[in-house]
Amino acid sequence: MNEIFSAQRSVLIAGVTIDGSTVDIAIDETGLIASIGEDARKTIDADIVIDGSDRLAMPGMVNTHTHAAMTLLRGYGDDMLLQDWLSQKIWPLEAHLTGDDVYRGTKLACLEMIRSGTVAFNDMYFFMDRAAAAVDEMGMRATFAYGFIDLGMEEKREAEIKATEALTTHIKSLNNPRIQAAVGPHSIYTVSQEGLSWCGEYAKEQDIGIHVHLSETEKEVIDCVAQFGKRPAVLLDECGCLTPRTVAAHCCWLDEAECRLLGERGVSASHNPASNMKLAVNRAMPYHWLKQYGANIALGTDGCASNNNLDMLEEMKFAALLQKFAWNSPTLLPAGEAVSMATAAGARALGTGPGTLTVGAPADIVLLDARAACNTPLFHADSNAVYACNGGAVMTVLCGGRILMHEREVPGEEEIVSEAAAAARSLVDRAEQAS
Numbered sequence: 001m002n003e004i005f006s007a008q009r010s011v012l013i014a015g016v017t018i019d020g021s022t023v024d025i026a027i028d029e030t031g032l033i034a035s036i037g038e039d040a041r042k043t044i045d046a047d048i049v050i051d052g053s054d055r056l057a058m059p060g061m062v063n064t065h066t067h068a069a070m071t072l073l074r075g076y077g078d079d080m081l082l083q084d085w086l087s088q089k090i091w092p093l094e095a096h097l098t099g100d101d102v103y104r105g106t107k108l109a110c111l112e113m114i115r116s117g118t119v120a121f122n123d124m125y126f127f128m129d130r131a132a133a134a135v136d137e138m139g140m141r142a143t144f145a146y147g148f149i150d151l152g153m154e155e156k157r158e159a160e161i162k163a164t165e166a167l168t169t170h171i172k173s174l175n176n177p178r179i180q181a182a183v184g185p186h187s188i189y190t191v192s193q194e195g196l197s198w199c200g201e202y203a204k205e206q207d208i209g210i211h212v213h214l215s216e217t218e219k220e221v222i223d224c225v226a227q228f229g230k231r232p233a234v235l236l237d238e239c240g241c242l243t244p245r246t247v248a249a250h251c252c253w254l255d256e257a258e259c260r261l262l263g264e265r266g267v268s269a270s271h272n273p274a275s276n277m278k279l280a281v282n283r284a285m286p287y288h289w290l291k292q293y294g295a296n297i298a299l300g301t302d303g304c305a306s307n308n309n310l311d312m313l314e315e316m317k318f319a320a321l322l323q324k325f326a327w328n329s330p331t332l333l334p335a336g337e338a339v340s341m342a343t344a345a346g347a348r349a350l351g352t353g354p355g356t357l358t359v360g361a362p363a364d365i366v367l368l369d370a371r372a373a374c375n376t377p378l379f380h381a382d383s384n385a386v387y388a389c390n391g392g393a394v395m396t397v398l399c400g401g402r403i404l405m406h407e408r409e410v411p412g413e414e415e416i417v418s419e420a421a422a423a424a425r426s427l428v429d430r431a432e433q434a435s
């Protein structure tokens, strides 16, 4: 059994269901889908054969906004106002974080994501070289941004610039096609205009993406207008931070003109409904306007301190329900669109491929249990995936043809969990001793 997790080999998923038809999926030794169809098994002499009967195939999901190592802070501070939560609970604890903590927390995050069908994620945090090591070992894809926060102080800005440059250099030196760097200006309320402009220019020069929090709360918009006389998306645009490779997380309080601007710039908006509801930001991302103006609308969980898990199947349901409820329209964000947000739109946001099950695409594939209660009866696979199932229905996960989980087994799971639990305990102990 263990050898199926080892090196990259050619794989045949035999007799699996896609959109109601039974097909084979052949994956070559470079990790691409070589053929899909009734006779795909004849096209390769596969090293590994996965039995696809009683399985539904879907593209691997892409989590476009998270802080992976915040798994260690899960349940540490809940039921608070966003500003209090950050300043009283989260930031004081993060001051004690070490690289080892981030490594262990990110491994736990990867485990959780793999177990719920996610193959790629967009991460913003600290000690990202250690997060990249965790992802490399777990076999997923990720884009890493150092969370750039200068609080308007020039000295701090210099340090953040150095940290950002060091991460980009490190990630590029890994030469791992699954791992990319991005620039991570945290938000317009934690980064000066000088800092934002540097981020915009640096991203352009390095040809990498930008990962930023945008218009999460009404306070962010009110303060921005009072201080700068313009709204947050306009400010970001003037600093060169709205590009086709920008992922803007939350986007809750955008007005219609800002949605048009995001569409014109080809920005990806990452909807994070669970975090938004938990922190009561009191407005749902204007999905209808972003869609109307052509922004790429993707999905994310945010960190585990505000969600409190990384299950994208659950997140699709939250997205579909929140949009309907908030904008009083039961026809808004139907199941098929929620699946596209979690797959194709996410892959487009991070540039990891088409995010579809098509020939020539990277074999980022999730197999769901067709016999699970949540998939019974099976009138519409998308409907069950969005409204009925959660990550527990995910049986097998492949990323770039590599098998990361099979029949719910992930290699090394017990050790990852126990080491993360110990790291979280020790982090809280250190913070409490210091206070």
Ligand SMILES: O=c1[nH]cnc2c1ncn2[C@@H]1O[C@H](CO)[C@@H](O)[C@H]1O
Pocket: 067, 086, 090, 091, 094, 124, 125, 126, 146, 147, 148, 186, 213, 216, 275, 302, 303, 306
């Ligand atoms: O919802 C959120 N809004 C704003 N900041 C957040 C949220 N969740 C996490 N962080 C914070 O963003 C930084 C990333 O480098 C971290 O300090 C993390 O705690």
Ligand SMILES: [Zn+2]
Pocket: 065, 066, 067, 213, 249, 302, 303
């Ligand atoms: Zn966030």
